[in-house]
Amino acid sequence: MQPIKAVALVSLLAAGGCATGGQPWVELAGHRYQVEIADDDAERARGLMFRDELARDHGMLFIHDVEEPQAYWMKNTRIPLDILYFDDARRLVSQQRDVPPCALGDGCPPYPSEAPARYVLELNAGEAARLKLENGAQLTFSADIPQP
Template sequence: MLLSLLGGCASAGSWVELGGQRYRVEIADDDAERARGLMFRDELATGTGMIFLHDREEPQAYWMKNTKIPLDILYFDNARKLVAQQRDVPPCTAGNACPSYPSNAPARYVLELNAGEAAKLKLQNGAELKFSNDIPKLP
């Protein structure tokens, strides 16, 4: 019974699809949500992530301040094509001394997944990110 309930959760709510895999996502679409991101979480459930929507396409840089779980940070342009990847980014407890992980290319969307997902999907730059209909398509 529990397995069937969990299986149903993966298709509920907002999702993105990448490399043929669908992930249930939380949406960070304002400054406060983007700043908080996945801070202070002890885990990120399998098959889930967070999508960050930015106001414009420009070089982005993320850091792991107060983030307790290793992540893959994936950067996508206006066309939702993968332009940069920061894989297996470790947690950081050094506060403002935590390093940043730049996109090195203009990006509009950033997807954070559990570390190892990009390798599992064998992601290459140019991979397309698909959205559920409830995720805003930005101009």
């Protein structure tokens, strides 16, 4: 069994981590979200930490080097999130909905994927329910999102 990595849920400034000057987007269940990209260890470790809000129709897309079991936590994350895990084919394989903020530092619990994942999309809590997401949903990327 592969070890599950715990990755801090944190964030970049809007300009950080983008492949181009434009704002990349993803589309899920017919809805488009502007996303910030976290595609290296430092960006994935920072994620959405210390944010007081996440704009409506925005999110953060984490891109991992390989598809494997993932686990995220809410250390220093101040806003509730939906954490959505996608495989190499960008199919939804696991969901952690309405994950609460955590101020316990290293005592924050992990929220693991139920299957190996390469992409993780964090959205405001409640988005997965609003979209009525089911595993198998397809994630579409704008052309400026880097592909490993």
